[in-house]
Amino acid sequence: MARIPNVQKSVGSTLLALQLAALLGVCGWATAEPLGLPKVPVPADNPQSPEKVALGDKLFHDARFSIDGTVSCATCHNDKKAFTDSPLRVSEGHHKLTGTRNAPTVVNAAYYTSQFWDGRSPSLEDQSQHPMVNPVEMGLPDHEPVLKIVREDPAYVDGFKKAFGKSGRDVTMDEVKKAIASFERTVISGDSPFDKWYFGGDRNAISDQAKRGFDLYVGQARCVSCHVIEQTQALFTDNRFHNIGVGINRIQDDVPRLAAAFLKAKAAGASVDKTVLADPKVSELGRFAVTDSFDEIGAFKTTTLRNIAMTAPYMHDGSLKTLKDVVKHYNEGGKSPADPWPVNPYLSGGIRPLDLKDQQIDDLVAFLETLTSPAYVAAQTK
Amino acid sequence: MTRLITRRSVIAAGATAGTLTTLPISMVRLAFGGTREDFSFTYISDAHIQQIKGASFVRNWDMGLKRAVAEANLITPEADFVMFGGDLAQLGKKEELDHGGEMLSHLKGKLRCVMGEHDYYFDLGDYWSKLFGPQWYSFDHKGVHFVVLNSILTTDEWTFHRWPTAEQRMLEMAGLDNPNGSPFMVGDKQRAWLKDDLDKVSKDTPLIVFSHSPLQKIYKGWNFWTDDAEQVQALLQPFKNVSVIYGHVHQIQYNQIGNISFNAVMATAWPWPYPDTYAQAGAHVPVLTVPMNRADPFFERDATGWQMIDVNSGRVTARYQLWDNQERVVAYDPKLGKPVDKKYQEAIIRKAPQQHY
Numbered sequence: 001m002a003r004i005p006n007v008q009k010s011v012g013s014t015l016l017a018l019q020l021a022a023l024l025g026v027c028g029w030a031t032a033e034p035l036g037l038p039k040v041p042v043p044a045d046n047p048q049s050p051e052k053v054a055l056g057d058k059l060f061h062d063a064r065f066s067i068d069g070t071v072s073c074a075t076c077h078n079d080k081k082a083f084t085d086s087p088l089r090v091s092e093g094h095h096k097l098t099g100t101r102n103a104p105t106v107v108n109a110a111y112y113t114s115q116f117w118d119g120r121s122p123s124l125e126d127q128s129q130h131p132m133v134n135p136v137e138m139g140l141p142d143h144e145p146v147l148k149i150v151r152e153d154p155a156y157v158d159g160f161k162k163a164f165g166k167s168g169r170d171v172t173m174d175e176v177k178k179a180i181a182s183f184e185r186t187v188i189s190g191d192s193p194f195d196k197w198y199f200g201g202d203r204n205a206i207s208d209q210a211k212r213g214f215d216l217y218v219g220q221a222r223c224v225s226c227h228v229i230e231q232t233q234a235l236f237t238d239n240r241f242h243n244i245g246v247g248i249n250r251i252q253d254d255v256p257r258l259a260a261a262f263l264k265a266k267a268a269g270a271s272v273d274k275t276v277l278a279d280p281k282v283s284e285l286g287r288f289a290v291t292d293s294f295d296e297i298g299a300f301k302t303t304t305l306r307n308i309a310m311t312a313p314y315m316h317d318g319s320l321k322t323l324k325d326v327v328k329h330y331n332e333g334g335k336s337p338a339d340p341w342p343v344n345p346y347l348s349g350g351i352r353p354l355d356l357k358d359q360q361i362d363d364l365v366a367f368l369e370t371l372t373s374p375a376y377v378a379a380q381t382k
Numbered sequence: 383m384t385r386l387i388t389r390r391s392v393i394a395a396g397a398t399a400g401t402l403t404t405l406p407i408s409m410v411r412l413a414f415g416g417t418r419e420d421f422s423f424t425y426i427s428d429a430h431i432q433q434i435k436g437a438s439f440v441r442n443w444d445m446g447l448k449r450a451v452a453e454a455n456l457i458t459p460e461a462d463f464v465m466f467g468g469d470l471a472q473l474g475k476k477e478e479l480d481h482g483g484e485m486l487s488h489l490k491g492k493l494r495c496v497m498g499e500h501d502y503y504f505d506l507g508d509y510w511s512k513l514f515g516p517q518w519y520s521f522d523h524k525g526v527h528f529v530v531l532n533s534i535l536t537t538d539e540w541t542f543h544r545w546p547t548a549e550q551r552m553l554e555m556a557g558l559d560n561p562n563g564s565p566f567m568v569g570d571k572q573r574a575w576l577k578d579d580l581d582k583v584s585k586d587t588p589l590i591v592f593s594h595s596p597l598q599k600i601y602k603g604w605n606f607w608t609d610d611a612e613q614v615q616a617l618l619q620p621f622k623n624v625s626v627i628y629g630h631v632h633q634i635q636y637n638q639i640g641n642i643s644f645n646a647v648m649a650t651a652w653p654w655p656y657p658d659t660y661a662q663a664g665a666h667v668p669v670l671t672v673p674m675n676r677a678d679p680f681f682e683r684d685a686t687g688w689q690m691i692d693v694n695s696g697r698v699t700a701r702y703q704l705w706d707n708q709e710r711v712v713a714y715d716p717k718l719g720k721p722v723d724k725k726y727q728e729a730i731i732r733k734a735p736q737q738h739y
Contacts, residue, residue, distance in 0.1 A: 225680040260458050294453045295705055333441075345452035347445065349683025349706055 034190030055159040056183025067139035076103040082310040086381035089318035093137040100283035102318035110185040113239040117316040124181035189373035206370040213367025241287040241299035242348040245334025248298030252344040297346040310379040427467030427629035428649030431482035446650035450688040467629030468498025468594035499534040504552040533593035536564040567609040588623040588696025601657035601665035625698040637668035638720035653685035681706040
């Protein structure tokens with residue numbers, strides 16, 4: 001089956017891909033999916049169109065949507081860095097303010113069933129509005145400055161007319177969010193050496209060491225139960241939330257106080273988005289901050305592993321520098337050398353010591369390094 | 383009604399709508415038409431703390447109890463008291479009871495314990511009693527009369543004369559489908575005490591009885607069974623409002639027999655399959671019971687958990703905190719006169735349970 005190379009680095013190349021798709025007679029606005037990925041889910045009320053994608057691309061890269069004009073979506077989700085801000089531990093917003101969490105890649109975010117590390121946002125559309133008004137990210141007081149620009153800048157006026165047939169006050173955040181989300185739905189990538197080996201049948205696409213690592217991945221190392229690989233595709237996520245002992249181990253003694261104070265503040269109207277990015281300790285409550293469920297204390301979303309070798313450092317807090325550190329953390333049953341003893345009591349029942357030997361840890365890392373797509377092999381993250 | 387955290391709002395979170403927890407407390411009282419003070423207590427059970435060697439204990443069982451204790455301590459405001467439902471130890475060893483007792487010592491609030499067979503059959507409850515007190519007793523709390531029974535006793539012959547060592551006696555009673563085992567019973571002496579204790583209580587007083595084994599007969603091979611259950615029930619039936627809460631079965635069960643409502647609680651250690659999935663012998667799982675969801679064995683905490691017990695006008699609402707699974711709420715329905723699952727009681731909306739053993 002012919003596959004269209006997935007190169008989305010600029011408006012130009014996106015349009016090129018579109019024209020290519022049109023030439024190949026692909027129905028509507030739908031490119032074939034890269035090897036290893038399913039069809040991108042597109043919500044019924046926001047169908048893809050070339051005009052919308054181009055508009056979203058422009059919005060995504062526009063630093064004017066921040067309080068000091070220095071931060072765009074692409075600042076922390078940099079195209080050249082596999083849509084992360086690697087090697088930063090946590091993201092830097094306006095005036096170098098820092099949040100509490102490591103920027104997750106936008107690549108393949110279209111497949112998640114919820115967005116942000118704690119899943120506090122249900123869709124790409126909803127997600128896209130929050131960083132603009134978060135005090136430590138883009139820092140706007142509200143969305144009015146965004147609307148002023150998109151309603152008045154001639155390039156945007158033209159773009160919104162083409163994409164939505166709307167202008168003036170009819171252009172709202174709804175259209176802005178839809179355009180950004182449509183662009184993000186084109187930032188997908190498979191075709192990694194792993195895909196060529198596992199789905200494509202190319203026996204030489206990955207090394208023997210990586211193949212040994214794969215056996216561990218689906219066996220003794222217990223990775224695949226959450227970082228899912230299926231018969232015909234691999235999203236490397238179960239879209240669930242798990243306490244794996246990152247961050248929460250360090251603040252476990254504070255949980256009773258933090259949980260009570262957080263719930264009290266939330267009941268009084270505090271924003272989850274603002275609170276979790278402002279306070280490093282509250283941040284570690286994870287998914288609990290969204291659902292209030294004890295079962296999700298310290299739990300964060302299972303992220304994709306695609307392009308993982310290019311997106312160091314790791315985990316929601318960027319606390320682990322290398323893939324080897326990550327594998328060792330799991331091998332110890334959810335504990336890293338800097339963590340206090342013992343592991344936190346809210347730990348997921350899926351996490352337990354793995355008894356991997358050094359050679360096995362290296363094999364597993366070698367496997368993880370086969371998950372990089374051609375488009376991001378040269379990412380400038382080192 | 384303020385939305386500040388009450389224990390009800392905290393515990394309700396994660397569970398979806400339709401539970402009483404979302405109602406203001408005053409409305410709950412109206413709904414039940416009662417005048418007694420509502421309260422809650424925490425119920426943790428079946429930790430099965432197991433020594434491997436020296437200071438080494440089975441990690442999985444340790445993690446279950448630690449998690450239940452840590453979460454129970456997050457309830458705001460605090461529950462009125464905490465019950466531990468038996469089988470703190472796996473083989474009744476001093477080391478296991480000490481290790482488990484140390485974990486329980488982190489619980490906020492007054493702790494009361496029920497004797498399980500895994501705590502008992504090594505030294506016949508001697509060390510357990512030193513740590514946790516009497517094996518059967520009663521107390522009153524906010525208008526409810528509580529009774530704790532040791533329901534895992536058996537015949538004197540089996541207990542005192544059959545086994546060459548205490549270790550072997552313990553191991554024989556710890557096995558399932560073991561022809562060398564023996565059915566549990568409350569026994570003559572304790573039933574006489576119970577009769578005497580209940581004689582002093584008005585028949586209008588709500589009664590809540592804690593036992594380790596079910597005070598009803600479900601499956602003898604696994605001792606989901608108390609041999610003199612009918613005689614114990616006969617002592618309880620004259621009361622208008624009786625609830626029995628038991629451990630041992632490591633699964634959600636509930637039932638109604640006459641005036642007596644039954645609720646089983648979860649283990650923190652591991653789940654048992656439902657005995658009617660075991661094809662080689664008949665079992666009598668209460669037909670009222672909506673079984674637990676099938677567990678994902680990858681998550682070793684799945685199908686284990688702990689519970690918050692709300693007492694509204696003397697009636698029990700069991701809120702099951704089920705890790706890596708859906709929370710469940712089983713509450714006494716005064717109109718139907720029996721406990722029902724607040725969400726899954728109708729067959730059409732149940733999730734598929736484990737169908738085979």
